[in-house]
Amino acid sequence: MAGSGRLALGTLPVPGWVRGSGPAVLGRLRDAAVVRPGFLSAAEEETLSRELEPELRRHRYEYDHWDAAIHGFRETEKSRWSEASRAILQRVQAAAFSPGQTLLSPVHVLDLEPRGYIKPHVDSIKFCGATIAGLSLLSPSVMRLVHTQEPGEWLELLLEPGSLYILRGSARYDFSHEILRDEESFFGERRVPRGRRISVICRSLPEGMGPGEPGQPPPAC
């Protein structure tokens, strides 16, 4: 536990940044919902936020309709990156996607203000494929996954700044995901105060959809 960052759960080691409703769901999603804390070095975090800041500043935060999935956010779809950022995105690709997967381009950048949050949703299967990989910058947050048919089955991921999360397969299709609002931002007993959070999200294309095919994904893919 303390020190190792891992809790022993029977014979199955569970990382300290993942919690769930029980050993069955933790076991089943072990390779489908993955967090890699410290994926980015401090210098890489700085590279990305410095590059994103001026572009994000051109947008206003949106608070939107009652039924929108995301509240208190601004976003951009970014296709041109500095060489340093491209190297980071290539590391994400190598870590999260298989060689056969084509990535959706451009990359989705989402800026949640401190009061901003994301309601439970499943990314569109029409526009996004089997894998979603996200880098978190600036503020820690808690991502909760809930099974769409069995609400008693859930998982929570602690997303520290500099971490990478990967949702694939069942975690991506059978579970909704959400980012908890500040008032509800707890990882178990641990309070995770929400500040402004920027995420950089890479997604695979649906199988059989070539990169050249028409059909732009909607912003909240």
Ligand SMILES: O=C(O)CCC(=O)C(=O)O
């Ligand atoms: O901010 C994130 O990491 C996730 C965003 C998200 O779920 C979405 O845009 O569909």
Ligand SMILES: [Fe+2]
């Ligand atoms: Fe999503």
Ligand SMILES: [Mn+2]
């Ligand atoms: Mn989105």
